[in-house]
Amino acid sequence: MIAKSRFRCHRAMGGAECQKVLDLGCGDGSLLKYLKEARNAHGYGIEIADANILACVKKNVNVIQMDLEAGLSEFEPQSFDFVILSQTLQAMHNIELVVKEILRVGKHALSPFPISATGDAAFRC
Amino acid sequence: MLGHITYLSDDVMGEKFGRILKNDVFQFGYGVEFEVESYLRYQGDKFADSFDANTYLLMTKALDYFDPTHHHRVSLSAALQPAQADFLVISFTSDWRFAPGRSREIVKALLDNDRSVSYAEITAAHGHDAFLMPDPHYHALVRAYMNNIRVRHEQEAGSSRRLDATDRDCRRPPT
Numbered sequence: 639m640i641a642k643s644r645f646r647c648h649r650a651m652g653g654a655e656c657q658k659v660l661d662l663g664c665g666d667g668s669l670l671k672y673l674k675e676a677r678n679a680h681g682y683g684i685e686i687a688d689a690n691i692l693a694c695v696k697k698n699v700n701v702i703q704m705d706l707e708a709g710l711s712e713f714e715p716q717s718f719d720f721v722i723l724s725q726t727l728q729a730m731h732n733i734e735l736v737v738k739e740i741l742r743v744g745k746h747a748l749s750p751f752p753i754s755a756t757g758d759a760a761f762r763c
Numbered sequence: 764m765l766g767h768i769t770y771l772s773d774d775v776m777g778e779k780f781g782r783i784l785k786n787d788v789f790q791f792g793y794g795v796e797f798e799v800e801s802y803l804r805y806q807g808d809k810f811a812d813s814f815d816a817n818t819y820l821l822m823t824k825a826l827d828y829f830d831p832t833h834h835h836r837v838s839l840s841a842a843l844q845p846a847q848a849d850f851l852v853i854s855f856t857s858d859w860r861f862a863p864g865r866s867r868e869i870v871k872a873l874l875d876n877d878r879s880v881s882y883a884e885i886t887a888a889h890g891h892d893a894f895l896m897p898d899p900h901y902h903a904l905v906r907a908y909m910n911n912i913r914v915r916h917e918q919e920a921g922s923s924r925r926l927d928a929t930d931r932d933c934r935r936p937p938t
Contacts, residue, residue: 658877682874688900691883695851696907702870702882712871 657681657719660744662706662736663726666690667699674699681718684710707732710739723749767806772857772890839868840875849879851908853901855893856886881908 657679661670664683667690673679683701685691694701702712707730721744723736730736740747768776780799795801832842850873854866863884873880885901887893894901 680877682880688883688886691881692900692903692907695881695883695904695911698911700879700881702874702880703884704867704882712867712874714875717874 660718662723667694667697713743718744769860770891839872852882860891
C-alpha cells in the first residue's frame with residue numbers, strides 16, 4: 639500500500655523537478671528519500687514518534703519532531719510546493735486545524751487515505 | 764545556587780527531595796531545615812571550593828550578552844541566512860535552561876532559510892543535565908547523524924580520488 643501511495647504521490651506531483659515538499663506524519667522517511675532520489679525534491683518530514691525520527695536521520699532525511707495537532711507555526715505561508723499527508727489524516731483528532739494549516743503552508747496538498755476494505759487509498763489533490 | 768538549580772529539573776528535584784524536612788518539625792529559624800537546602804548548601808560549598816566565583820559572574824554576563832541577532836539588529840532568520848552547514852538540533856523536554864521552545868526558534872529560523880535541518884525533542888527527566896546521561900535514543904540519533912557525515916566524506920574523498928585518476932588519464936599522452 640505504501641508503494642502504491644508513493645507512486646501516486648509521485649504521479650500527482652507532475653513533471654517538475656526540484657519541488658519543495660513537506661511530508662506530514664512522514665513515518666520512517668521512505669517517501670521523502672524516494673522523492674529526493676527520484677525527483678531531486680527538497681523537503682522536510684514531520685513526525686512525533688522517536689523511532690521514526692531516528693529512522694529518518696539514518697536515511698539522511700530532514701525531519702522535525704513536533705505534534706501536527708498543534709498546527710504548523712514553524713512554517714511560513716505558501717512555503718511548500720507540495721504538502722503530503724499520507725496515510726495520516728484518519729489518525730488525526732484536530733482534522734480541521736490540520737487541513738487549514740496544510741492549505742496555509744502549501745501551494746498543493748496531497749492526502750491519500752485508506753477508504754476501501756481492500757486497504758486501497760483514495761486520492762485527493 | 765540558582766545556577767545549579769537550572770541544570771536540574773522540577774521533576775528530579777521533586778522526586779529526590781520534595782518537601783522533606785531534616786527534622787520532623789519546623790524550626791522557625793534561618794538554618795537548614797529542608798533536605799533540598801542541605802543539598803544546595805553542600806553543592807554551593809563544593810562549587811565555591813572548586814571555582815572562582817568571578818568565573819560564574821563572568822559566564823552569567825556572557826550568557827546575558829549572547830544574542831546572535833544583536834550586531835545586525837535583525838531577526839534570527841536573517842542572522843542565520845549566511846549559514847551553509849547542515850544542522851541537527853536536539854532539545855530535552857525538561858531542560859529549562861535551553862528550553863525546547865528556544866531550540867524551535869532556531870529550527871524555524873533555519874527552515875525560513877531552507878537549510879538542511881532535523882530536530883528531535885528527547886523526552887527526559889533530568890533537565891539540562893540530561894545531555895550528560897546515557898540516553899539510548901539521544902545517543903543513537905547523534906551516532907546516526909555523525910555516521911552519515913562520515914559516509915558522505917568518504918564518498919566525496921572517493922570521488923575526488925577518482926577525479927584525480929581521471930585527470931591523470933587525461934594528461935597521459937595518447938599512445
